[in-house]
Amino acid sequence: MNAISIQGAIKKYPKFTLGPIDLSVERGELFGILGPPSAGKTSILKLILGLVKPDRGKVLIGGANSDEMEVAERQISMVFQNLALFPHMSGRENIAFPLTERGVSSKEIAARLDAVSDVLHVGHILHKNPAQMSGGERQRIALGRALIADSRAILLDEPIAALDARLREEMRVELKRLQRTNNQTFVYVSHDEEEVMAIADRVAVVIDGRVAQVGAPDDVYNKPNSLSVAQVIGSPPMNLFQGRFSADGRHFECGDIVVAVAGIRDVPAGEQGTLGIRPEDIHRAGDHATRRFRISVNSIEPLGGYTIVNATLGGQLIKIRVSGQLDGPDDHGGSVVFDERRLHLFDSEGDRLGME
Amino acid sequence: MTDATAETITDTPAEPASAKANRRSRGYWAGVAHDSRKLGFWFVAPAVLLLLFIVVFPLAMQLYLSLTWWTPLDGVRWYRAYESFNSGDNYARLLTDGALWAALGRTVLLMAIAVPAQFLLGLGLAYLFMEQFVGRKFFYSILLTPMMIVPAVVGLIFFLLFQGTGPVNDTLRLPTSFAWLTDVHRAMLAVIIADTWQWTPLMFLILLAGMLGVPADQLTAGRLLGASNWQNFCKIVLPRMKSVIAIALVLRSVECFKIFDVIFVMTKGGPGVETETISLFLYKKTFADLDWSYVAAIGLTILFSLSLIAARGLSYAAKRKG
Ligand SMILES: Nc1ncnc2c1ncn2[C@@H]1O[C@H](COP(=O)(O)OP(=O)(O)O)[C@@H](O)[C@H]1O
Ligand SMILES: [Mg+2]
Numbered sequence: 001m002n003a004i005s006i007q008g009a010i011k012k013y014p015k016f017t018l019g020p021i022d023l024s025v026e027r028g029e030l031f032g033i034l035g036p037p038s039a040g041k042t043s044i045l046k047l048i049l050g051l052v053k054p055d056r057g058k059v060l061i062g063g064a065n066s067d068e069m070e071v072a073e074r075q076i077s078m079v080f081q082n083l084a085l086f087p088h089m090s091g092r093e094n095i096a097f098p099l100t101e102r103g104v105s106s107k108e109i110a111a112r113l114d115a116v117s118d119v120l121h122v123g124h125i126l127h128k129n130p131a132q133m134s135g136g137e138r139q140r141i142a143l144g145r146a147l148i149a150d151s152r153a154i155l156l157d158e159p160i161a162a163l164d165a166r167l168r169e170e171m172r173v174e175l176k177r178l179q180r181t182n183n184q185t186f187v188y189v190s191h192d193e194e195e196v197m198a199i200a201d202r203v204a205v206v207i208d209g210r211v212a213q214v215g216a217p218d219d220v221y222n223k224p225n226s227l228s229v230a231q232v233i234g235s236p237p238m239n240l241f242q243g244r245f246s247a248d249g250r251h252f253e254c255g256d257i258v259v260a261v262a263g264i265r266d267v268p269a270g271e272q273g274t275l276g277i278r279p280e281d282i283h284r285a286g287d288h289a290t291r292r293f294r295i296s297v298n299s300i301e302p303l304g305g306y307t308i309v310n311a312t313l314g315g316q317l318i319k320i321r322v323s324g325q326l327d328g329p330d331d332h333g334g335s336v337v338f339d340e341r342r343l344h345l346f347d348s349e350g351d352r353l354g355m356e
Numbered sequence: 357m358t359d360a361t362a363e364t365i366t367d368t369p370a371e372p373a374s375a376k377a378n379r380r381s382r383g384y385w386a387g388v389a390h391d392s393r394k395l396g397f398w399f400v401a402p403a404v405l406l407l408l409f410i411v412v413f414p415l416a417m418q419l420y421l422s423l424t425w426w427t428p429l430d431g432v433r434w435y436r437a438y439e440s441f442n443s444g445d446n447y448a449r450l451l452t453d454g455a456l457w458a459a460l461g462r463t464v465l466l467m468a469i470a471v472p473a474q475f476l477l478g479l480g481l482a483y484l485f486m487e488q489f490v491g492r493k494f495f496y497s498i499l500l501t502p503m504m505i506v507p508a509v510v511g512l513i514f515f516l517l518f519q520g521t522g523p524v525n526d527t528l529r530l531p532t533s534f535a536w537l538t539d540v541h542r543a544m545l546a547v548i549i550a551d552t553w554q555w556t557p558l559m560f561l562i563l564l565a566g567m568l569g570v571p572a573d574q575l576t577a578g579r580l581l582g583a584s585n586w587q588n589f590c591k592i593v594l595p596r597m598k599s600v601i602a603i604a605l606v607l608r609s610v611e612c613f614k615i616f617d618v619i620f621v622m623t624k625g626g627p628g629v630e631t632e633t634i635s636l637f638l639y640k641k642t643f644a645d646l647d648w649s650y651v652a653a654i655g656l657t658i659l660f661s662l663s664l665i666a667a668r669g670l671s672y673a674a675k676r677k678g
Pocket of ligand 2: 157
């Protein structure tokens with residue numbers, strides 16, 4: 001059964017309209033919500049929490065309509081972006097807060113506190129106040145506070161955005177581990193696609209208040225269903241070429257760049273469109289490669305495990321991602337080929353043209 | 357530091373003069389810092405002098421006069437007051453002055469009732485104003501008006517309200533012979549009501565500011581975690597307001613201690629001395645008895661004790677903060 005399901009929910013603000021949103025989060029799933037800032041991600045969480053009532057549509061919690069449910073009745077926990085820990089309470093008091101407020105016996109509180117602090121490795125900081133903790137420690141306390149009450153789902157609103165890069169990576173692995181071991185339902189919001197792609201079972205891409213695409217991270221990455229999703233996902237972003245489909249519908253042309261559009265249904269022959277190719281799908285042309293493109297290299301960013309080549313192709317700046325390090329400055333200079341199995345074509349509306 | 361200097365010198369062994377210049381240039385910023393501190397002194401000096409003149413001179417003069425029998429009736433210039441030096445008799449006198457202590461007692465009684473009443477009312481109102489409701493802004497401005505009224509006018513308002521033939525008796529269906537301002541017990545009550553009416557808004561304002569200072573996310577978090585509004589208030593809001601509360605209480609206590617205008621207009625300290633607080637007592641001593649040096653001694657003593665108490669209160673607040 002779905003843990004959370006949003007059906008046709010719309011919420012209008014003076015300058016922003018959220019929805020209609022249709023989403024369902026399975027029980028035990030780590031569901032990612034990804035989108036640029038101000039896309040409406042937090043607003044979706046507020047709908048789920050009941051902090052905001054939808055103007056239209058409904059939110060089902062555990063299969064039941066939540067219209068009449070109070071905020072606390074929904075039994076959904078949340079880790080706020082700024083954590084919202086209580087500064088005048090110790091770590092222990094912070095974590096135990098939901099239980100003390102519900103009048104749980106002190107014996108049970110102690111037992112659950114032990115369990116949670118074991119999972120989160122926070123036993124040694126429970127006596128500290130938030131002000132005395134490091135960013136990562138605060139993060140754990142906030143998580144502990146969300147975990148300790150048996151909630152149906154835990155919503156995390158950009159929970160690790162404030163941490164530094166290394167800690168972010170550690171924390172996201174740990175979040176995934178927690179979610180797995182407790183078999184919890186997580187809704188994880190972030191504007192950082194790498195973060196969401198790394199840990200989510202499924203991801204919803206939210207753009208301009210609407211869910212643009214839902215699917216497994218791989219699917220969303222490999223088959224973005226629209227130009228806007230293609231632009232949001234992937235780093236460095238996808239290279240895009242605006243051009244036109246040939247009149248016979250067999251090619252896509254953008255100046256000198258011409259690619260065959262094999263195996264695509266309903267090619268809008270003669271119309272405008274966009275070709276997308278991810279930086280890692282552009283390769284150095286072999287000796288016998290046909291349809292090679294001349295590039296001139298502008299700069300190279302060696303990033304250790306991979307290298308980004310900034311180049312010009314057909315008068316347009318492109319990025320090429322090469323795994324490992326370049327052999328020499330001329331490597332990837334000269335000619336490149338596109339991996340033709342991994343082209344993305346969009347019609348003039350920005351919708352993906354389906355492969356057969 | 358010495359290392360660096362030594363190094364500089366050995367760097368340029370042939371040119372001691374340039375080495376010296378070099379060393380000076382290294383110390384340039386330190387020099388500026390030092391000079392600027394001196395300079396800063398000269399910048400603030402006028403302000404300090406002014407402050408000395410405004411604050412210290414009157415206090416010193418008061419202390420000086422309080423140690424003499426000087427009164428303006430003697431026809432002796434104030435700086436020659438030392439001629440009637442009395443070796444602290446005024447201070448000895450105030451310790452045993454029954455009327456003074458009685459006035460002090462009444463002042464403390466008034467404080468002990470009025471300030472907590474204002475605090476509780478202000479807190480309750482602030483709690484109500486945490487929520488959004490229709491007309492919130494309107495009620496907010498209405499609530500703050502008493503605070504803006506000149507205290508003497510407040511005195512006048514309540515003087516009229518509490519007349520035997522006034523609206524209070526009328527509303528409570530009491531006979532016109534039912535006296536407030538001339539009754540031994542009710543006069544003080546009337547004064548307390550007037551003061552509370554005027555100063556609850558200030559309490560309300562300070563406490564509301566303190567409450568609104570609690571981040572909304574924390575209250576939302578509390579709500580999500582199962583706390584009711586009331587629990588939220590007790591567990592999250594109040595603990596964070598300790599210092600604000602302490603400041604509000606100290607502020608109002610000090611102000612209340614000095615209460616004058618309202619009482620002067622309403623009862624003139626009467627009936628008898630029933631509502632004669634310390635300020636009215638001093639007023640009478642000054643203008644009726646012309647006992648100036650004694651008043652100076654009392655004034656200084658009160659200033660000193662009050663400062664001590666307020667400082668303790670505020671340091672408690674500072675300690676509780678954060
Ligand atoms: N209470 C509100 N009143 C008016 N506009 C709001 C309110 N809450 C959010 N918005 C608007 O909705 C948009 C999306 O906000 P939000 O959901 O916080 O985005 P995100 O979390 O994706 O950054 C923003 O443009 C914001 O201005
Ligand atoms: Mg947000």
